Amino acid sequence: MSDNNNNHLVLEKFLPYRLSYLTNIISRSLARLYSEKFDINPHEWRIMANLYRYPNISAAETGEKIAMDKVAVSRAIKSLCDKGLLHKIFSKEDRRRSVLNLTKEGADMYQQIEPLVTCYEDSLLQSLNSQELSQLDHLLSKLTSHVTED
Amino acid sequence: MSDNNNNHLVLEKFLPYRLSYLTNIISRSLARLYSEKFDINPHEWRIMANLYRYPNISAAETGEKIAMDKVAVSRAIKSLCDKGLLHKIFSKEDRRRSVLNLTKEGADMYQQIEPLVTCYEDSLLQSLNSQELSQLDHLLSKLTSHVTED
């Protein structure tokens, strides 16, 4: 029997590779659901989803909530404003802080996108039974808290 | 009680977002293990890992094995060749096909990197018990085959 690969890393079994492969396919599939039709990118979609839930927050708060770099947030916000999907003002109390809200058009668009996206998630979740779903939830939480520990 | 978020997408519970968040942290941590010290990027590292295991394969076969775009493969191969880590010739039988191999320097470097990387994977895996490990393996396989179905 061949001992060639003994003790050596096999990419297809390597957790970071497997996670990255799965995540990339899912992210691309998800983006395809809205990118062509609505002309927004994943950063923009995440910001819209977050603002739909938490109106009136600043760019910095947005970035913190969705783990996005402040430069990426700034660019996505600019793009969303240019498209008339987002309204930005600066706070009276602290004129550095932005106050962000979806416009009517932005909220309407978001409402059209949301079912497409949740439907895609449902198709993922429906490939698992209820036990597997709770295991997945548990494992993601456990791994995530492990890698984010100080 | 607030009904605000009923039926609405919550990013922190959304599977594609959770996967992407976890994967990004892991990918960055992994890259940090070798990028500064050995001056290679994740594409280059994956190609090295694959060639260490499967010598004498072509760029196209490499790309297929590690799910990497042919342009990305071409660029990473060029960079590895420039650094003297990879040796590329073209096949006698089919002069379009490349035949790739790590150089002595490339193989030596890979052997230094591999334990760093497997050690990081071990730290991830050791945060789970044996039951969770087999659940994780099962879930990743199941989700991956679900999303790669035609």
Add this chain to the structure above:
DNA sequence: TGAAATAAGTTTCATTTGTAACTATAATAA
């Protein structure tokens, strides 16, 4: 006070990445 430090957001520049077009070779088929 007001000088220094901090914070929010933007801009700039270099690097990376993705898509499409291109070159060269090989396979197919009229």
Add this chain to the structure above:
DNA sequence: TTATTATAGTTACAAATGAAACTTATTTCA
């Protein structure tokens, strides 16, 4: 044979991303 199509790999150009510098506003504290 030779015209067409397909394949391997590279190049070129545009878009996306990341790091650092910058602007403006606020806070800290000597």
